[in-house]
Amino acid sequence: MAVKVPLERQMKNTVKNINKSIAKKFEYVFISEYIPEIIGTILADYDAKLVAAVTDRKSRTNPLYYRDEFQEALNNFEYVDTSDNQLKLVTPDIENFNWTQGKLHIIKNILEGTFGVYVEVDENQYVTMYNKKPQSQMAPYDKTVPTKERIYLLRYTAELRNREIATFGRQTLVRYPFSNTPPIDIFSNAESFVDENLGKWVADIIGDSIKENSR
Secondary structure, three states: OOOEEEOOHHHHHHHHHOOHHHHHHHHHHHHHHHHHHHHHHHHHHHHHHOHHHOOOOOOOOOHHHHHHHHHHHHHHOOOEEOHHHOOEEEOOOOOOOOOOOOOHHHHHHHHOOEOOOEEEEEHHHHHHHHOOOOOOOOOOOOOOOOHHHOEEEEEOOHHHHHHHHHHHOOOOOEEOOOOOEOOOOOOHHHHHHHHHHHHHHHHHHHHHHHHHHOO
């Protein structure tokens, strides 16, 4: 996936030659009108491909819990690059997005895909099955929540299934909704949206700018 969506070559030359006030017009219109549409397209895929994938209401790993933080990061993403006397519209993808802040690494892990079947196990369930607390080297799904609320993803092996049934009398552990899931793309539709509309956006902005500066 392309990281940047640059203006067409002839548009780049036009942008280089227009004055600063018109360049500001480009930046303002992109930020106020078109970037919200890009964000909306990404969030629609987030809801359709991540949130909607969680059908078990007992699941405690729903991406819905992290949607607000993801949206905030989208809002703060640097979509406009005006360096080198050029204007570029940058669309987010899994490589250029900042996954290091807050809990966003959880979303990145989902998008990268999961090999194997996992189940969600809380501390009480773990202690009941193993007669000990989760080992210190075990990373919880979300370490920012209180210890008693933490969830661990355990590979659902035959041994774990037997232990589960022996302990609870039935299969009771919630299957991780993204088990055996290939990588998930929630950015490509936004990139296609930009590719399809960028030429028109640029033409409209140049036309409006010329009209305003000819008055």
